[in-house]
Amino acid sequence: MRAKITWRSGEAGVVVTCDDELRQALADVERDAAREPLIAEVTLDGGDSLSIGLGREVSVLSYVAASGNPPYFSSQGSSRVRDGKGVVFYYYGHWSEFPASAAVPIEDAVQAVRYFCRYGGLSPQLQWVEV
Template sequence: MGPCIALTRGGRLRAKIKWRDDEDGHLVTCDEEFRHAFAEAEQDAARLPLIAEVTLDDGDCLSIGLGREISVLSYVGASKMPPYFSSQGPARVRDGEGVVFHYYGHWSEFPPSAAVPTAEAVEAVRYFCEHGKLSPLMNWVEV
């Protein structure tokens, strides 16, 4: 196991990853903890595709769909007021039906236009944790 490289700004906690409504979530302060939390979430998502929420210490939240070959991303700022943003996938991915994930006890459907490759979505979440903003490598659309 390598060193834990901090994902903190000013010594404060950077993120909490949560996907179960019966727990507080995983506190993530370094890359090692990020990988561990995502591995656990993906293990749960293998049984039931789900949405995991990644909330920064400032309250900004980026949600990611796990458990499918494609994913979706949804951003809500700390104020919980618009604008809200969603991922926008490449045409080759977004053709077809809506994408469905389990979100705290309910099924949530997302439009096919929001579908992106899961590996790219995970990298966008990593960027969000490290930089505190949406990845410039992902296409975003206001919803």
């Protein structure tokens, strides 16, 4: 496992090489997100990235391949998770709203990030939709 986690503009981020480091980095992001819900990007050495929303009771995930070209994927949750309301996170200086259908339980999102770091792909435990 080797990934870089970034969540603040102008900062280099944190490189993680094992599950314990990943857990610690996500805990650091969660502390920042307690003040303002935010998006963190997890980028593998090959360039693929998975963004995760932190600081709320639900999360959203967005996947972009190293090429930067489509297809792009977003988590697909149940709109029941948010009662049809969108979810907003701070993303590098801007508020970004995501549809209620993208919201997944935070625990599932964190597990998806762990899977991504370990196996380099999207977790089969979640549903994904091309956006």
